[in-house]
Amino acid sequence: MNAIGIQLGIVVAYLCLALVIGLLAYRVTERTAEDFYLASRSFGTIVLLFTTFATLLSAFTFFGGPDIAYQSGPEWILVMGLMDGIIFAILWYVIGYKQWLIGNRHGYVTLGEMLGDRFGSMGLRGLVAVVSLFWLFPYVMLQQMGAGAALTGLTDGWLPYWAGAALVTVFMIVYVVLAGMRGIAWTDTLQGAFMLGITWVAALWVLDAVGGAGAATASVADSNPEFLALGSSVYTPEFMLSTAISIGFGVAMFPQVNQRFFTAGSKTVFKRTFVLWPVLVVLLFVPAFLLGTWAAGLGIDANIDAGESVLPILLNEYTPVWFAALVIAGAMAAMMSSSDSMLLSGSSYFTRDVYRPFINADISDRREDLLGRIGVVVFAAATFVASLGQPGTLVEIGELAFSGFAQLAFPVIVALYWRKTTLTGMYAGIGGSQLFYLLARFTSVVPATYFGWNASVVGMLLGLVLTVGVSAATSAAADERHSRFLYGVETE
Incomplete structure (x- = not known):
């Protein structure tokens, strides 16, 4: 079997594994909106921690982050570490814990539902939903763009961009429609743990191939010496802080993240997860972004502005075909974890905060459940069509969405x-x-x-x-x- 066949076989096999888990979850999922959207508020510490973790392991993290480090240097670790490791951990408690207490008491499913009930306003409920859906659209589109770019880079251009984006779109539609929040959380736990481990293995494999961390860093010093000095024309204090603040606060308002504040099974579960969070994200960001930095010194040629991503090209150069494909498969599965969570949350915002209050207040739980699944298909198809135009880089689109939510x-x-x-x-x-x-x-x-x-x-x-x-x-x-x-x- 040729290299491209091996690569695509591994990617499809991994996606199918995620689909099998979704089918298992479908068998135990109740046909109610609360179970479909929140898994009946039953998550334990490990599942809540890793489903939030995997939900944020998007194309912005896996491909956008290394691309920034490749172009501008490794200080992006500080930006993302500050954002996810500190700011979001604080907001997890300040916003999330209070939200969990209120949601647990009154049975809220969405942020708009909670605010609309407090202020006695369907208009406010609808406004929060419309704003959230508006900014969610480009971020779902970003995942499809990332998948298309990743598969094109992995196969050296054999698989066109549109086909890669279409592949992930089809899988995530089928998966979300079947699995709901419970299945998403199960696969998130598997994928989060897998990606954490495989990213470290990838970093160590590349370092072994080039002669170690010293040799990789020396090559960066020769080609891009400014990367080894803190601060640059790009990484000004104002840029780093404002970006970290925008992203950190934006993450807390992302529907797919914010909704997880409602899912903890107990107070103890919630508190444990936000304490463990900073450790988990720093363990991922360090190797991922250093790979992008080392790629600049190793002479990897990636046209980021044209939609290419450096990580697949680097792995193709320094690791075996099967391993590069495994990493990309895992990254695509992580992107699918982000996308399916976004689609699920977007569906809940539409059905709970737009359709139910403004169109049909008497809709049954079973009918709302069906409407939510139909909404997933429509939203994913629309973002796929928009992604074909590649309206910006992964980082530009991600930052736009983060800041809008912030x-x-x-x-x-x-x-x-x-x-x-x-x-x-x-x-x-x-x-x-x-x-x-x-x-x-x-x-x-x-x-x-x-x-x-x-x-x-x-x-x-x-x-x-x-x-x-x-x-x-x-x-x-x-x-x-x-x-x-x-x-x-x-x-x-």
């Missing part, structure tokens, strides 16, 4: 902790920050940077000021229900 964070935090937050304040905070960020990214009306800080951070601060200021100047609406949240109640 605009929701401060209004949500204020609502969770300040009793005097009003519906008008929430509309002002969410609407104002979203409008500001959209104008900054898609027009020249608003500057994109402010003394080195990106517009995302400025928009977040604007959202905080508007939420607090307008809430302080307005009265609570008649339908607001402060009792739905735990203000002044012992929550430990």
Whole structure:
């Protein structure tokens, strides 16, 4: 069998293994919306930790991160380590624990449902859903782009970009429609553990092939000496901090991550997972991003701006065919873990926060479950069509989505902790920050940077000021229900 046949065989076999796990989960999944979307809030420590971990192991991490390190140096480890290792761990507790307590008490499935009930507003519920679906679209598309680029790089161009993207799209549609949250979590646990191990093996294999870490670093010193000095024209303090803040807060608002705050089986499970989180992500980021850095010194030629990714090319050069294919298969499965979680959450936002309140409030659980599965197919097909145009690099699209979601964070935090937050304040905070960020990214009306800080951070601060200021100047609406949240109640 030729090399391409081996590579594609390993990739398809791995995806089929994930599909088998999904079929097993389908057999024990109840035909209710809560079980389909939240696995009946039953996750233990290991499953919750690894399903969140694998959900974030997207094309942005596996291909975008090494690509940045290849182009600009290894300081991206600090950006992502700060984002995931510190900022998101803190937000996991500040937002997630409070959200779990409230969701466990009232049975909420989505963030919009929780906020809409607290403020007595279907409009706010719909706004949160629409904003979330808007920013979710490019991030699902990013996974399909990553898969297409990965398979093209792995097969040296034999498999066209569109075919790779189509392959992963078909698999993730079938998988999500069958498996639901329970199956996704089961495969996430397998894939998260596998990718953590295989990334370290890949790094050690490449180092062995080139003569060790010293030789690899020396080659970087010869070709890109600026990579070995902290800071550069790219990695300014303002860029690193604003990027880390935008990504960290954006992760906490991603539907597929935020929804997992509702799934812990107990208080103990929730607290254990956020303590273990920083260790897990740093163990992944270090070898993945160093591979991208070493690739620059080893003379690997990857045209990142044209959609190529350096990791498949590097592995093809320095590891056996079967191993390179195994790593890419695992990375694609991890991307599928991100995509299937996004599709599942996007479906829940549509059915729970758009269809149910605005179209048919009397829909049965079984019918909502069916509608959610249909929504998965439609959303995935639309993002696939959009991905064929490759509207930007993986990093550009990922940063756009992260920053868009980050605009929701401060209004949500204020609502969770300040009793005097009003519906008008929430509309002002969410609407104002979203409008500001959209104008900054898609027009020249608003500057994109402010003394080195990106517009995302400025928009977040604007959202905080508007939420607090307008809430302080307005009265609570008649339908607001402060009792739905735990203000002044012992929550430990």
